[in-house]
Amino acid sequence: MRRLAAILIVLTALPAVLVGIAGPARAETVVAAVSDKIVEIRSNFVGTELTLFGSIERDGATVGRAHGYDVVIEILGPGEDLVVRRKNRVMGIWVNGAGVTFPSAPSYYAVLSDRPLEDISGPAVLRRKGIGERFVDIRVAGEPADPETYRTALLDVKESEGLYFADPDAVEMLTERLFIAHIKLPANIRTGGYRVRVHVFAGGALLTTTRLGFWAVKSGFEEAVYDLAHQRPLVYGLATVIMAFSVGWLGSILFQRN
Amino acid sequence: MRVDARALEPIMQIYLPIAELAVNMFMLLGMGAAVGFLSGMFGVGGGFLLTPLLIFSGIPPAVAVATQSGQIVASSVSGALAHWRRRSIDFTLGLYLVAGGLVGSACGVVLFRILRSFGQLDLIISVLYVVFLGGIGGLMLIESGRAIFRRRQGRPVSARRPGQHTWIHKLPIKVRFKQSKLYISVIPVIALGALIGLLVAIMGVGGGFIMVPAMIYLLRVPTNVVIGTSLFQIIFVTAATTILQSISTQTVDALLALLLMVGGVMGAQFGAQAGHKLRGEQLRLMLAILVLAVGGRVFWGLVAEPETLFVLTTAAVHLE
Incomplete structure (x- = not known):
C-alpha cells in the first residue's frame, strides 16, 4: 500500500519535474x-x-x-471506418476490388x-x-x-x-x-x-x-429528422409513407379534372 | 432589376438530413417535375429515370434508391386514385400481387444490405439498370417501330387476340379474378409480384415498366384494369419497402423524398395532358428511346475509364 502511494506520488510529480528540467528553454x-x-x-x-x-x-x-x-x-473530425477499394476491369466493366479498411480515420x-x-x-x-x-x-x-x-x-x-x-x-x-x-x-x-x-x-x-x-x-428540423430516422426507424418509415400518401392524395384533388 | 445569382444561393441550397449534403432545392423540385411530366405523359412511374438522375447528381446511390421508393408511393397514390374512381382496379389480383411483392421486397432489402457491406451495391444497381432498361427499351422500340410502320402502310394496328393460352395457364392452385375475367394459377401472380418487390428494393423503381407488359402478355389481364391494378400493387410494395429500408439501412431521406414528390405530382398533371395529344405508338417509341438513353448512360458509367481508380466508402461512423 505504501509502495503504491510512493509510486503514485512519483508519477504525479514526474511531469512537474520534467517541466522543471525543460523549463528554461521550453x-x-x-x-x-x-x-x-x-x-x-x-x-x-x-x-x-x-x-x-x-x-x-x-x-x-x-x-x-x-x-x-x-x-x-x-x-x-469525428472518426469513421473508411474502406478504400481499387476498381478493376472485369470483362470490360469496372468492378470494385477487395477493400482496405482504415479504422477510425478522421x-x-x-x-x-x-x-x-x-x-x-x-x-x-x-x-x-x-x-x-x-x-x-x-x-x-x-x-x-x-x-x-x-x-x-x-x-x-x-x-x-x-x-x-x-x-x-x-x-x-x-x-x-x-x-x-x-x-x-x-x-x-x-x-x-x-x-x-x-x-x-x-x-x-x-x-x-x-x-x-x-x-x-444537427439542429432543429434536421436534428429531429435525423434522430427519428436512427432512433425510431419504424416511426420514421411510417411517417414518410403517410407523407407520401398525403402528397399523392392532395395532388389528385388539386389537379382533378373532369 | 437584376438579382445576383450568388446572393440567392444560400436560400436555394437545402441540407438533406440523411444524405448529409447540401443540394439545390430548385434543382430537386425541377428534376421531380421533369420526371413527373414524363411519367404522366407515358403513364409510367418514372423511378427508372429519377434514381439514375439522383445518382448522377451526387446523391449516394443507397440514399437515392431507398428514398425513391417513398417518392413512388406519392406518384402512384395520385394515379391509383384516378383509376379507383373509374373502378379500373382488380383488388383480388392486386392483393395477390402485393403479397408476392412484400416477400420480394423483404428479400431485396436484406440483399441490398449485404451488397452494400461488400461494396458492390453500386455495381449491381448499375448492371440491373443496364439489363432491364436495355431489354425493355429494346422490345418497346421494336414493337412501336413495327406499329408505326404498319400504320404508315395503311394496315390497321392489330390488336391482341384474346383467349390465347400459354404454359402459365396450366399451373395449379387456380383462383378466379372476377374483374379481370380470369381463372389462373396464383403461382405466376405471386412470382411476378415478388420479382417487382425485389426490383423496388434494389433498383429504386416502381417496376411498372415490367409489371404492365408482364400482366398483359404473360397473365393476359385485360388492358383496362392493368394500369390501375399495377399502381395498386406498386403503392403497397413501395410503401413497405420505404418502411423496411428505414429500419434496415436508414438511408431514406424524408426531405429529399418530399421535394421529389411535390415536383413529381405537379409535373405528372401536365405530362398527362401532353400525353393525350400523342398517339399510343408514338408515345411508346419516345419512351423506348428515353429508356434506352438512360440505360446507355448507365452502361457508359460501367465501361468508361473512371476518373479515379479508387472509391472510398464509409463502413461505420464513430460518434465521439
Missing part, C-alpha cells in the same frame, strides 16, 4: 479559443467558418526567438499554418508528432499489400470532397505572439466531436501544443 505556452463551441447544422447549412484566436505566452525566463514563432493548427482533417508546413519544420519532427496529411495517424487494418497506395487514394478522395486540406495562409500572425485562424467547414461535414491541436514552432522545433475542440450537431 517556457512558451499557448492559449487558444474557437469562436463557436457548437456548430449547428440546419436546413440552410452550406458550410461555415470558425475563427480561432490564440496567444503564445512566455514567462520571464523565456529565451528570445531570433526568427519568431510559427503556428500550425490541426483540426480532426472524417475531416485540416492543417492550417502561417506558412507552408515544410518551411516550418522538418519531416522528422512532423512524422514523430503525426502532423500533416503525410504523417497524420490514419492506420490501415491488417497487412494489405501496398498500403501506401491506398492511403494516398484515401487522401486524394477526401481532398476532392474538400474534407482534407492544408492551408498555409489560414493562420495570420497579428503580432509576434498573437494569431488568428479561420477554420473552413464545408457543408458535407460529419456531426460529432472535432479535435483541434494548436502547435507552436520556432526554428523548426515544436515548443508547445494545446488541445481544444468543438461540436458539430
Whole structure:
C-alpha cells in the first residue's frame, strides 16, 4: 500500500519535474479559443467558418526567438471506418476490388499554418508528432499489400470532397505572439466531436501544443429528422409513407379534372 | 432589376438530413417535375429515370434508391386514385400481387444490405439498370417501330387476340379474378409480384415498366384494369419497402423524398395532358428511346475509364 502511494506520488510529480528540467528553454505556452463551441447544422447549412484566436505566452525566463514563432493548427473530425477499394476491369466493366479498411480515420482533417508546413519544420519532427496529411495517424487494418497506395487514394478522395486540406495562409500572425485562424467547414461535414491541436514552432522545433475542440450537431428540423430516422426507424418509415400518401392524395384533388 | 445569382444561393441550397449534403432545392423540385411530366405523359412511374438522375447528381446511390421508393408511393397514390374512381382496379389480383411483392421486397432489402457491406451495391444497381432498361427499351422500340410502320402502310394496328393460352395457364392452385375475367394459377401472380418487390428494393423503381407488359402478355389481364391494378400493387410494395429500408439501412431521406414528390405530382398533371395529344405508338417509341438513353448512360458509367481508380466508402461512423 505504501509502495503504491510512493509510486503514485512519483508519477504525479514526474511531469512537474520534467517541466522543471525543460523549463528554461521550453517556457512558451499557448492559449487558444474557437469562436463557436457548437456548430449547428440546419436546413440552410452550406458550410461555415470558425475563427480561432490564440496567444503564445512566455514567462520571464523565456529565451528570445531570433526568427519568431510559427503556428500550425490541426483540426480532426469525428472518426469513421473508411474502406478504400481499387476498381478493376472485369470483362470490360469496372468492378470494385477487395477493400482496405482504415479504422477510425478522421472524417475531416485540416492543417492550417502561417506558412507552408515544410518551411516550418522538418519531416522528422512532423512524422514523430503525426502532423500533416503525410504523417497524420490514419492506420490501415491488417497487412494489405501496398498500403501506401491506398492511403494516398484515401487522401486524394477526401481532398476532392474538400474534407482534407492544408492551408498555409489560414493562420495570420497579428503580432509576434498573437494569431488568428479561420477554420473552413464545408457543408458535407460529419456531426460529432472535432479535435483541434494548436502547435507552436520556432526554428523548426515544436515548443508547445494545446488541445481544444468543438461540436458539430444537427439542429432543429434536421436534428429531429435525423434522430427519428436512427432512433425510431419504424416511426420514421411510417411517417414518410403517410407523407407520401398525403402528397399523392392532395395532388389528385388539386389537379382533378373532369 | 437584376438579382445576383450568388446572393440567392444560400436560400436555394437545402441540407438533406440523411444524405448529409447540401443540394439545390430548385434543382430537386425541377428534376421531380421533369420526371413527373414524363411519367404522366407515358403513364409510367418514372423511378427508372429519377434514381439514375439522383445518382448522377451526387446523391449516394443507397440514399437515392431507398428514398425513391417513398417518392413512388406519392406518384402512384395520385394515379391509383384516378383509376379507383373509374373502378379500373382488380383488388383480388392486386392483393395477390402485393403479397408476392412484400416477400420480394423483404428479400431485396436484406440483399441490398449485404451488397452494400461488400461494396458492390453500386455495381449491381448499375448492371440491373443496364439489363432491364436495355431489354425493355429494346422490345418497346421494336414493337412501336413495327406499329408505326404498319400504320404508315395503311394496315390497321392489330390488336391482341384474346383467349390465347400459354404454359402459365396450366399451373395449379387456380383462383378466379372476377374483374379481370380470369381463372389462373396464383403461382405466376405471386412470382411476378415478388420479382417487382425485389426490383423496388434494389433498383429504386416502381417496376411498372415490367409489371404492365408482364400482366398483359404473360397473365393476359385485360388492358383496362392493368394500369390501375399495377399502381395498386406498386403503392403497397413501395410503401413497405420505404418502411423496411428505414429500419434496415436508414438511408431514406424524408426531405429529399418530399421535394421529389411535390415536383413529381405537379409535373405528372401536365405530362398527362401532353400525353393525350400523342398517339399510343408514338408515345411508346419516345419512351423506348428515353429508356434506352438512360440505360446507355448507365452502361457508359460501367465501361468508361473512371476518373479515379479508387472509391472510398464509409463502413461505420464513430460518434465521439
